[in-house]
Amino acid sequence: xxxxxxxxxxxxxxxxxxxxxxxxxxxxxxxxxxxxxxxxxxxxxxxxxxxxxxxxxxxxxxxxxxxxxxxxxxxxxxxxxxxxxxxxxxxxxxxxxxxxxxxxxxxxxxxxxxxxxxxxxxxxxxxxxxxxxxxxxxxxxxxxxxxxxxxxxxxxxxxxxxxxxxxxxxxxxxxxxxxxxxxxxxxxxxxxxxxxxxxxxxxxxxxxxxxxxxxxxxxxxxxxxxxxxxxxxxxxxxxxxxxxxxxxxxxxxxxxxxxxxxxxxxxxxxxxxxxxxxxxxxxxxxxxxxxxxxxxxxxxxxxxxxxxxxxxxxxxxxxxxxxxxxxxxxxxxxxxxxxxxxxxxxxxxxxxxxxxxxxxxxxxxxxxxxxxxxxxxxxxxxxxxxxxxxxxxxxxxxxxxxxxxxxxxxxxxxxxxxxxxxxxxxxxxxxxxxxxxxxxxxxxxxxxxxxxxxxxxxxxxxxxxxxxxxxxxxxxxxxxxxxxxxxxxxxxxxxxxxxxxxxxxxxxxxxxxxxxxxxxxxxxxxxxxxxxxxxxxxxxxxxxxxxxxxxxxxxxxxxxxxxxxxxxxxxxxxxxxxxxxxxxxxxxxxxxxxxxxxxxxxxxxxxxxxxxxxxxxxxxxxxxxxxxxxxxxxxxxxxxxxxxxxxxxxxxxxxxxxxxxxxxxxxxxxxxxxxxxxxxxxxxxxxxxxxxxxxxxxxxxxxxxxxxxxxxxxxxxxxxxxxxxxxxxxxxxxxxxxxxxxxxxxxxxxxxxxxxxxxxxxxxxxxxxxxxxxxxxxxxxxxxx
Amino acid sequence: xxxxxxxxxxxxxxxxxxxxxxxxxxxxxxxxxxxxxxxxxxxxxxxxxxxxxxxxxxxxxxxxxxxxxxxxxxxxxxxxxxxxxxxxxxxxxxxxxxxxxxxxxxxxxxxxxxxxxxxxxxxxxxxxxxxx
Numbered sequence: 001x002x003x004x005x006x007x008x009x010x011x012x013x014x015x016x017x018x019x020x021x022x023x024x025x026x027x028x029x030x031x032x033x034x035x036x037x038x039x040x041x042x043x044x045x046x047x048x049x050x051x052x053x054x055x056x057x058x059x060x061x062x063x064x065x066x067x068x069x070x071x072x073x074x075x076x077x078x079x080x081x082x083x084x085x086x087x088x089x090x091x092x093x094x095x096x097x098x099x100x101x102x103x104x105x106x107x108x109x110x111x112x113x114x115x116x117x118x119x120x121x122x123x124x125x126x127x128x129x130x131x132x133x134x135x136x137x138x139x140x141x142x143x144x145x146x147x148x149x150x151x152x153x154x155x156x157x158x159x160x161x162x163x164x165x166x167x168x169x170x171x172x173x174x175x176x177x178x179x180x181x182x183x184x185x186x187x188x189x190x191x192x193x194x195x196x197x198x199x200x201x202x203x204x205x206x207x208x209x210x211x212x213x214x215x216x217x218x219x220x221x222x223x224x225x226x227x228x229x230x231x232x233x234x235x236x237x238x239x240x241x242x243x244x245x246x247x248x249x250x251x252x253x254x255x256x257x258x259x260x261x262x263x264x265x266x267x268x269x270x271x272x273x274x275x276x277x278x279x280x281x282x283x284x285x286x287x288x289x290x291x292x293x294x295x296x297x298x299x300x301x302x303x304x305x306x307x308x309x310x311x312x313x314x315x316x317x318x319x320x321x322x323x324x325x326x327x328x329x330x331x332x333x334x335x336x337x338x339x340x341x342x343x344x345x346x347x348x349x350x351x352x353x354x355x356x357x358x359x360x361x362x363x364x365x366x367x368x369x370x371x372x373x374x375x376x377x378x379x380x381x382x383x384x385x386x387x388x389x390x391x392x393x394x395x396x397x398x399x400x401x402x403x404x405x406x407x408x409x410x411x412x413x414x415x416x417x418x419x420x421x422x423x424x425x426x427x428x429x430x431x432x433x434x435x436x437x438x439x440x441x442x443x444x445x446x447x448x449x450x451x452x453x454x455x456x457x458x459x460x461x462x463x464x465x466x467x468x469x470x471x472x473x474x475x476x477x478x479x480x481x482x483x484x485x486x487x488x489x490x491x492x493x494x495x496x497x498x499x500x501x502x503x504x505x506x507x508x509x510x511x512x513x514x515x516x517x518x519x520x521x522x523x524x525x526x527x528x529x530x531x532x533x534x535x536x537x538x539x540x541x542x543x544x545x546x547x548x549x550x551x552x553x554x555x556x557x558x559x560x561x562x563x564x565x566x567x568x569x570x571x572x573x574x575x576x577x578x579x580x581x582x583x584x585x586x587x588x589x590x591x592x593x594x595x596x597x598x599x600x601x602x603x604x605x606x607x608x609x610x611x612x613x614x615x616x617x618x619x620x621x622x623x624x625x626x627x628x629x630x631x632x633x634x635x636x637x638x639x640x641x642x643x644x645x646x647x648x649x650x651x652x653x654x655x656x657x658x659x660x661x662x663x664x665x666x667x668x669x670x671x672x673x674x675x676x677x678x679x680x681x682x683x684x685x686x687x688x689x690x691x692x693x694x695x696x697x698x699x700x701x702x703x704x705x706x707x708x709x710x711x712x713x714x715x716x717x718x719x720x721x722x723x724x725x726x727x728x729x730x731x732x733x734x735x736x737x738x739x740x741x742x743x744x745x746x747x748x749x750x751x752x753x754x755x756x757x758x759x760x761x762x763x764x765x766x767x768x769x770x771x772x773x774x775x776x777x778x779x780x781x782x783x784x785x
Numbered sequence: 786x787x788x789x790x791x792x793x794x795x796x797x798x799x800x801x802x803x804x805x806x807x808x809x810x811x812x813x814x815x816x817x818x819x820x821x822x823x824x825x826x827x828x829x830x831x832x833x834x835x836x837x838x839x840x841x842x843x844x845x846x847x848x849x850x851x852x853x854x855x856x857x858x859x860x861x862x863x864x865x866x867x868x869x870x871x872x873x874x875x876x877x878x879x880x881x882x883x884x885x886x887x888x889x890x891x892x893x894x895x896x897x898x899x900x901x902x903x904x905x906x907x908x909x910x911x912x913x914x915x916x917x
Contacts, residue, residue: 564848564878571900572806578903579813605900 025156031059032163039171045179048171049078053144056080056164060157062146063125067133067168068099069142075100077145098130099143106131106161110151127151131161133168141172193223198237198268198289206231206245209284238263238289240270248272248287260292267293312387312408318361318401320346332387332410334379350377352384365401368393374411386415438533441519442470444490444526446483458535459505470531475501475509482514489516489529502533511537545750548717552741555722559611566608574601610735611722613742621663624770627702628653628695630664634671635693638679647682647689654696661770662747670740670751674706674763677737681710681761700769701749707762712755719753796841797821798914801831801858802876803849807899811844814903815910819917828853832861835869842872842914847896856888863892874913 035055042048049067057065057080066079075096098109107130131144144165153161192199193213201209208229216223218237226233231246240247240261248270250257257272269290276283306313312329316322322342333350335341344350351357356375364370370391377385388411394403432439433453441450451465474482478500485495495516502512513534518526577598580586586594635642635649642649660667675691682689685708692707718724720741744751749767756762798820802808805826812822823840825831828849835843835858843862847855855875862869875889875896889896895909 567878567899568804568807572804572810574900575807575810575814575903575906579810579817582817582903601900 028059028160031055032167035164035167039167039174042171045172045175046078048175049168050080052164052168052171053078053080056144056146059160059164060129060146060148060153062129062148064147066095066145067142068096068145069172070100070140075142095128095145098128099145101130102140103130103132103143106158108148108151108153111147124149129153129161131165133165133172135169135173141169144168197291199286200231200234200248200289201284201286202231202246203285204283208234215289238266238268238270246285246287248289249285252285261289265293266291267296312410314404314406314408316346316404316406318404320348320357322346323403329408332379332385332408333377334381334383334385344380349380352376352378364391364393364404368395384412385410386412436534438535440465440470440531440533442486442529442531444528446471446486446529449528461505473503475503477501485514485516486529489518490526492518492520492526494518499536502535504535510535511540544717545752548720549745552720552745555738556742559722563608563612566604570601570604570608573597574605577601607735610739613739621665622661623664624659624775625662625664625667625767626657627660627667627704627767628657630668631671631693631695631704634668634675637672638675641679642691645679645683645689647679647691650690650692652692652694654694657695657702658697659770660702660747660767661775662749662767663743666743667747667767670743670765671704671706673736673740674765677763678706678708678710681708681713683710685710685760697769698766700771701766702769704765704767705762706765707756707760709760712759713753713761716753716755716761720751796839797823798910799831799834799838799840799843800824801826801828801843801845801849801855803827803846803851807846807876811906814906818907818910820910820914821917827851828855828858831858835862835866840869842874842910843869844874844876844910847875847877859888859892859894872914874909 035052038051039048042051049069053065053067056062056067064080066077069076069078077092077096077099109128109130111126111128125147127148127150129144129146129148131146132140133142133144134140144161195212196214198215198218199210199212200215201211203209208226208231211223211226213223215234215237216226219226219234231248235247238247238261240250240259242248242250244250244252248261249272250259252274254272255274255276257270259270261268261270269292271288271290273286273288274283275286306324307327309326310328312332313326314322314329315324322344325338325341327338330336330338330341333341335344347354347357360370360373360375363373370389373389373391375387375389377387379385388409389406391404391406393401394405396402435452435454438455438458439450439452440448440455443449446469448465448468448470451460451462455465456462471479471482471486481498482500485498488495495514497513497515499511499513501509502514504510513536515532517530517532519528519530521527577594581591581594581598631653632651635651639649641647678691679689682691687709690709692705694705696703713719715724720737722735722738724737741751744765744767747767749765751766752764754762754764798815800808800811800815800822802811802824803826808824808826812824815822820841823834823838825834828845828851831843831845832853834840843858845855845858849855855877859873859875862873873894875894876899877896878899888894895913897906897909
């Protein structure tokens with residue numbers, strides 16, 4: 001630098017020695033030319049600016065000069081010559097402030113007040129000339145500042161200053177462009193080096209032209225060290241199996257290549273670009289090696305997981321195509337391969353009904369995510385697959401579903417098991433609820449914990465059963481038996497069909513068949529007792545009735561046969577007795593005896609007649625019978641006896657009782673017979689005799705009940721048997737009630753006798769109501785006779 | 786009245802009855818009143834007699850052992866002996882049998898129930914067959 005400074009001084013002195021305007025103009029032109037050459041040759045901007053400032057001072061004969069260059073908000077001042085004063089800063093600052101002022105043209109500013117001492121030179125300075133330096137696009141680059149010893153400059157000097165300014169502008173612009181280029185080139189290399197992928201460029205001779213830092217550091221050398229090396233040295237990075245000298249080139253004819261190359265540990269995605277140059281020497285091949293080991297590993301792991309997972313996984317399109325499915329999915333749906341399933345149309349092949357698919361898509365569109373969605377699908381063989389699915393919809397920016405992702409569980413087995421269980425439960429429930437038996441569950445303490453529907457249908461209330469002891473419903477006289485049965489069952493033994501009297505919900509006592517079974521827990525201990533109770537009252541009654549009517553029929557046949565057989569000899573006895581009595585030769589004493597024979601034969605005949613009227617179904621007159629009226633007439637027949645013996649007769653007749661269909665006379669005979677019996681019975685009672693007679697209609701039956709408060713009957717079920725009598729011998733034939741039985745049966749009704757709970761006995765006669773139907777059918781029989 | 790139109794007949798009364806004591810009584814009672822009596826002890830014997838002879842009337846028990854009972858005899862007479870249609874008297878041991886009841890109701894044939902008094906018998910016989 002000191003050398004350059006000396007040169008400059010020499011040149012200045014040279015200029016100063018010249019004189020005359022002509023020579024001055026020529027000198028200026030020469031100076032400007034020299035400036036241009038300097039600018040072109042200069043590689044260092046500060047040096048150039050320094051010289052530029054010096055030249056400007058020299059050419060303008062200024063006392064001092066400098067170039068202020070703008071770099072953003074900073075200003076650099078390049079001055080000609082050295083600043084002599086130590087206190088330069090304030091002078092400089094003053095000048096810089098002026099230099100930064102915006103201006104479009106040259107300004108000559110008087111130095112008034114005078115410039116700071118630091119700017120004072122050998123010659124007095126009276127003005128500052130400020131020349132703006134602007135780029136071609138108008139951008140302000142800087143200011144040329146000169147301090148002069150005069151207050152004005154010539155036009156020539158103005159032109160010169162303008163020429164100097166444009167020289168400076170041109171040079172500044174060029175320097176700026178050059179440094180930008182340098183910077184960007186350096187940046188580019190840095191950028192390439194910053195890339196973690198390996199980059200290598202080689203020429204046609206398979207020599208490395210460049211590598212980036214990542215590749216070099218993989219090999220443990222600086223990048224420069226590899227330049228000029230053969231590509232073969234990079235084989236250690238990854239082996240591709242290429243026979244070419246470059247391990248990463250496969251087909252050099254291709255402008256671009258991409259493939260995966262692997263070493264023992266790493267996997268690379270090799271992307272290759274070839275740039276054909278103007279000449280062979282220019283041809284470059286660029287390989288970028290991306291280490292995808294981790295990604296590959298992740299993918300491999302993902303795939304392994306995807307395929308090894310036991311739940312079905314799938315990606316599908318909304319229009320029903322699988323994009324990917326795992327092995328479990330293929331297996332679940334019974335397809336032979338993944339490819340086969342990928343070809344299947346979900347809507348038509350997998351869904352048994354298109355509505356189900358619609359419903360699924362609708363739910364997914366609405367909610368976006370479906371959790372534990374139950375769906376029945378069809379396997380390839382047509383069997384059904386019950387699935388539980390968790391689905392997520394993937395939507396695009398506009399909210400349309402573009403993909404369906406899901407996880408699917410095969411719950412067929414559970415479903416089948418569940419439905420089987422459900423069916424079984426339903427079945428059991430149905431049995432429990434529809435059975436005609438009452439089923440109760442008791443704990444070992446005998447408290448009811450469950451009662452089936454039948455119990456409630458029978459009228460029992462839940463609150464009087466659940467939590468209560470069942471034994472309280474059992475007839476007190478049977479409670480001991482029941483408790484014994486409970487104990488037996490609690491000890492693990494079944495008790496079958498014991499018959500006990502149990503109180504019904506309406507308070508009446510019923511005859512029940514009861515079975516008790518122990519129910520055991522897992523430890524085989526009896527923890528509850530199942531009680532099955534069936535009301536067999538009706539069945540018992542029916543059975544008794546059947547047995548009775550069968551017995552009566554047998555008796556009837558026997559009686560009929562006996563009567564017929566007896567009638568023949570009786571006919572002869574009676575006939576011959578008559579003939580003898582008509583015979584005048586028979587003496588009077590014998591006639592008397594014959595009279596007795598006749599009388600006894602007559603009695604025998606009456607007995608046989610009674611027997612026959614029980615056995616034979618004498619034709620019944622079918623007419624409308626007012627039962628209440630018939631009863632009143634019957635009572636009237638015996639009213640004298642009742643009154644004289646203090647027997648009270650209570651009439652409890654239903655008003656407006658419907659007429660019965662039958663024979664009023666025969667029915668009267670029945671009622672009379674029963675009344676006579678009752679009368680005789682109350683005579684034996686120690687209390688005041690009372691006979692209660694009631695009538696009521698029960699559906700198509702008229703029921704007449706005649707009760708007495710007598711001593712009751714020893715065997716009420718036998719009272720209708722012929723010759724069964726409780727009366728003293730000779731007081732009756734024992735056929736009266738048998739005849740009643742025959743009559744009522746002939747009416748299509750029934751007659752029963754039972755002892756009352758509070759003593760005495762009750763006879764019940766039931767005859768059919770004269771309904772339209774019964775009247776019509778009776779008329780038809782009449783006509784057919 | 787049937788009794789008044791009767792002519793003095795000499796033709797005997799056919800008695801069909803399986804019970805010998807009853808036959809004895811009926812024969813005695815009828816003969817005492819002047820009737821001639823021929824008897825058969827079964828329905829089939831009765832029909833034999835009917836087809837081989839002439840009778841002024843028939844008295845038949847309804848219930849008899851064998852293939853032919855009183856009802857059959859009655860039916861046979863209706864078909865083959867129109868002159869005897871109104872001259873039948875049936876005797877029954879019991880009228881419980883519904884067939885018997887139907888027969889009696891339909892034909893209006895007089896019937897005497899055992900046991901009966903002599904006066905009952907003679908009154909019906911005279912009414913049906915006329916006096917001998």
